Amino acid sequence: MAYRAHAEARLKEAGFRITTPRRRVIDLLAEAVGPVSAYEMRDQLEARGERIDIVSVYRIIGCLEQTGLVHRILSTGKVHRCVIEAHEPCGLPQPDHCHHSLICRTCGRIEEMHCPDIGSLLARAAATLGFALESHRLELGGLCKRCAA
Amino acid sequence: MAYRAHAEARLKEAGFRITTPRRRVIDLLAEAVGPVSAYEMRDQLEARGERIDIVSVYRIIGCLEQTGLVHRILSTGKVHRCVIEAHEPCGLPQPDHCHHSLICRTCGRIEEMHCPDIGSLLARAAATLGFALESHRLELGGLCKRCAA
DNA sequence: ATGCTGTTGAAAGTCTATTGCAATAAAGAG
DNA sequence: CTCTTTATTGCAATAGACTTTCAACAGCAT
Structure with a gap:
């Protein structure tokens, strides 16, 4: 997947480590059809057997946002949802x-x-x-x- | 205050009662320089000795919004803030x-x-x-x- | 392979907003 | 002006999103 390589490069550049949970979130966001919330990410990952804590999801979102890889929007309600950068x-x-x-x-x-x-x-x-x-x-x-x- | 009369008229029209807490919130919003959050409203009202419960603030915001008197925006963070209708x-x-x-x-x-x-x-x-x-x-x-x- | 240090997971905490219910007060009727 | 009806308030408890703390773990540089 092209996006994954791009993302990993930027994370490294920014001094972040490439970890399993981070790779999972990145892949999920790359596949996603629309913006996804933190809890949705966790549930979708767990559904495919990839255990992850909600706290980690939040932290990973934070680091991806810092790196400019994803963007957070406040869609319908008050829940933040993430999309990979256009x-x-x-x-x-x-x-x-x-x-x-x-x-x-x-x-x-x-x-x-x-x-x-x-x-x-x-x-x-x-x-x-x-x-x-x-x-x-x-x-x-x-x-x-x-x-x- | 002109806004207060306007607001009370619209509330009555919509079948709402004119109560002390409602009047207080309306006056506060009319005086406010920018958008105000629910908790800010409560604190500001309490600061001037006008006791009000946070639940009532939320309910009043709801009724004012229904009536088209105020508008809620999601400004800086994730907290809703209210402004009177332009x-x-x-x-x-x-x-x-x-x-x-x-x-x-x-x-x-x-x-x-x-x-x-x-x-x-x-x-x-x-x-x-x-x-x-x-x-x-x-x-x-x-x-x-x-x-x- | 090893050690340093960034990261993760789990529990508890914070903050915004909502719900259920008894007590209260607004507005119309008499 | 008082009574009655019923919307509205306040309080306690709850929900939901997100954060903090800290011990255990795992990248990655050497």
């Missing part, structure tokens, strides 16, 4: 953390939306207030294609 | 809940930004994925005017 700059600063999430009200599924033009628009609006933009979080709620039908 | 539609759906927050990384202050053009842009981008937009949350991080100086 690499599609949107024109805003924080190019490594560009996620515009579409969160479906009924099925809870989260899609990532690419919206390149939004950057300059927001940067300009913020600038008029003297605010220096560094990061952004954009979360949209509604009905996904399948649920709307 | 009345500046931005072109997105959810016209009563239009908040684009600028959150300062150093001082934590939150400013609301008005950005009218963003609506059609996002609606179009979401539509290409077949997503029916209903609500949005936009939170921008960075340095405010004062901290950047």
Whole structure:
């Protein structure tokens, strides 16, 4: 898996060790279809027989986030969910953390939306207030294609 | 206070009673300079000698939110904070809940930004994925005017 | 293979938010 | 103004997400 090699390289670079639990979480996130919460990660890993403590999941998320490998979003509720970093700059600063999430009200599924033009628009609006933009979080709620039908 | 009258009218309209705790929370929010969390509300009220239980604060927030009088945002951390409703539609759906927050990384202050053009842009981008937009949350991080100086 | 030190797992703790229930008080009826 | 109904409050207990502490363990540099 390409992502795993990439991730391990960056972890090493940052002085982190490559451990079994870390590899497991990385693989899980790489396979995941959408953002995953800490408890979901633990349950999914345990389901495939890979024992891991919830505390470790949290710590691993923390180190992956520090390294810039994953990004945390606050999707539907108040639970943080993780996605591996996308690499599609949107024109805003924080190019490594560009996620515009579409969160479906009924099925809870989260899609990532690419919206390149939004950057300059927001940067300009913020600038008029003297605010220096560094990061952004954009979360949209509604009905996904399948649920709307 | 104009806001208090407005709020009481809307509560009555919606069939809610006007109680002392509710009046206190409404006044507090009307005076607040930025978004306030439930526990902050309780502490600030108790500090001025107005005893209130945290459970009631949560329930009151809920009823004010239902009535469209306040809006909850997830600012810096994972704690919900409340602001009284602005009345500046931005072109997105959810016209009563239009908040684009600028959150300062150093001082934590939150400013609301008005950005009218963003609506059609996002609606179009979401539509290409077949997503029916209903609500949005936009939170921008960075340095405010004062901290950047 | 060995030792140093970063990491893990388990238990207990913190913090935000919610639920159930008895006591209280708002608002309309008389 | 008092009574009655019923929404609302406060308290205690609970839920859920995340963190801290610390002993045991396992990378990895040598």
